[in-house]
Amino acid sequence: MNVIVVGSGIAGLTAALHAHEAGHDVTIVTKRDLGDGCTGLAQGGVAGIYGPDDSAALHAADTRDAGAGLSDRDAVQVLVTDGAARIAELIARGVGFDRAVDGTLLLGREAAHRHARIVHAGGDATGAAISAALVASVRRTDIPLVEHAFLVDLLRQEGAVRGIRILLDGEVSEIPADAVILATGGAGHLYAHTTNAAGTTGDGIAAAIRAGAAVADLEFVQFHPTILAKGPAFLISEAVRGEGATLIDDDARRFVFDSHPDGELAPRDVVARAIARRATAQAAPVRLDATMLGAETLARRFPTIDRVTRERGFDWAREPIPVTPAAHYLMGGVVTDLDGRTTVPGLFAAGEVARTGVHGANRLASNSLLEGAVFGARAAAALTRPWADVAHGSPQARPRAEGSRGAIAPAFSRASLQRLMWEDVGLLRNRDGLSRALDVLQTWTAESSAPTTVSAREDANLLLLAQATATAALARTVSVGAHHRVDAPEPAADASSRLPSSILEPV
Structure with missing residues (x-):
């Protein structure tokens, strides 16, 4: 099978290596240099190694608790069940996790974990160590690389994704494929303050929306x-x-x-x-x-x-x-099943670009690298399986903001969009601010023109995602997890799991 992996963080490189080792023809397409992105910036570590008083069941419980009752139980079970094998694989690929004098792995603890179960490398340079090892593993193969290529859109034929359109050296071209695995990361640059690497502008999520894929839970933005x-x-x-x-x-x-x-x-x-x-x-x-x-x-x-x-x-x-x-991690994204399949045949997603259901309303610390490795491997393993319908709940209509219409919006710029999102769709939200943000975003959209440069295309993607995020935040009228409405109550603990997921589909 001819497979394109878009992105070169832990999810993308894991998927590419597994697909290559399974005999597929794999091409890696990445926006910047191979390995650039958020994986290399991760400090804390990878959760999933358990001491004598710990277990996968306790890790799963902590994950669900942090997710405020909205984590998908099956997805969490997959995460903790597959986790040890993926950590062992990282070690085999050359990641030198920190060890005690006797050779045992040193385990750290982070917030909302009841036990120390997090392996780390170089003290606080875990992501850099993982990225370096995976990049080296890829370079030892004959996997073709297309670096400094911007994902313009996904190619659809007869209702399925069959390749990608890229912008490379100022020219737009197409790369056909039997399947595409999106591993493009999140959208931290929606906000004025973010820990995300430069270029994290939600390109994969935006392309998936334009291709007709369902997205969910974009209102759940984690601020470190x-x-x-x-x-x-x-x-x-x-x-x-x-x-x-x-x-x-x-x-x-x-x-x-x-x-x-x-x-x-x-x-x-x-x-x-x-x-x-x-x-x-x-x-x-x-x-x-x-x-x-x-x-x-x-x-x-x-x-x-x-x-x-x-x-x-x-x-x-x-x-x-x-x-x-600062904005740190997006719990929502392109809806997938437990094997990375999206609602569009031929399109897979893994890592932060995907909404697997693991994180619910709030990600547990050090579960992100684990999720990328686990679901990147699972997406590669599912490439040749029959396509299954991906359940994603009942679609919700995009609500219209009820703020004052006709308000004068400031001139559009990326900085003005980021300030708007920080102030009105950030840590503390309310109905008036969300409605005001949607007014401005809709005005900017109406005034926008077709983008041609990389920067302009990034801005267009951010604008699309900003509207989807504000819409989802306005639609969820209770506070839960990372979505906090100062004008709305937090649900009772036993009711949070019954809250519907915010699903948005293209209109």
């Missing part, structure tokens, strides 16, 4: 709580808090306990909102205090963070550092 509040966005791993660091306000008070009994180890959405509220109240960033860990431990366990914080003028072994939230 702790980004260094000086200079370009730099993530301070949740594993730092897992090792004992605390969050304090200007009075040196651990304020997150006001929001959750687990304090700094509460789910990410809870911590991020607590930080945002406290920073607004005191008109200054909150601080992460890791001084109790000591200079030696910080340098050994978190060498990348230690280096960057010092480069930016902080000695975090002696003083707390200022932190702020």
Whole structure:
């Protein structure tokens, strides 16, 4: 079978290697250099190795709890069942996870995990180690690579995806295929502040929408709580808090306990909102205090963070550092089944571009690299199987915003779109802000022209996804997980699992 994999993070490279090893003719198409993207930026690690008091069942329970009752049980079971094999595969491909003197894997703990079950490499450079190993594995094969190619659209023939259209060196061309696996990542650059790599503009999700694939849960955007509040966005791993660091306000008070009994180890959405509220109240960033860990431990366990914080003028072994939230991970995306199949025959999706159902309303820390490896492998394994209908619930009509019509929108630019999303479709949302955002987004869409350059095509994709995200956020009228409506109540714990998933289909 002739297969195109679009993207070269952990999901894409895992899928490509598995498809190649199964005898398929595989081509990898990537927007930038091979291995560029968000995988290489991941610090924390990969969840899925269990100690004597831990188990896959407990990992599954923690995943569902973090997902606020909206995680798909079957998808979570697949994640934790396949996880050990995928971690073993990464080790076999050359990932040097950190080990104790006796050779056993060192396990870390992060927020909302009840046990230490996370393997890491280079202290806080897990993603870089994984990316390097997978890139090296691909380069040892004869898999053709098409780098610096922008995904313009998916090619459809007789209702199925049969290739892609790309922009390469200023020219648009087509690459036919029997199947396409999307592994293009999320859409962090919808927001003014994001941890995502440059170029993470939702191109795969937008192309899937235009091809008629269902998408879901775009309202569930995870904001990482702790980004260094000086200079370009730099993530301070949740594993730092897992090792004992605390969050304090200007009075040196651990304020997150006001929001959750687990304090700094509460789910990410809870911590991020607590930080945002406290920073607004005191008109200054909150601080992460890791001084109790000591200079030696910080340098050994978190060498990348230690280096960057010092480069930016902080000695975090002696003083707390200022932190702020930023858009980090998209729980929604292109709807898939347990084998990566979308609602359009011939089109698979894996990694952050996909909505597998694992994450529900909020991703559990260190499940993203695991999900990419698990479902990338499963998509490759399903290439030759008969296509199955992908259940995705009852489609919801796109609601129209009820804000004031005819409001004057500012001139469109990517920066203005990102500010709008940050202010009105960000951590704290309400009906008026979401309606206002949709007014502006619809005005910009009506005034837009056909894009030709890469930058203009990225802007068009962001604009499409911004509308879909704001629409989904307006439609979900209760607060759950990462979707927080300050004008709406949070559902009772036993009711959250019955809330419908927000499905959007092209109109």
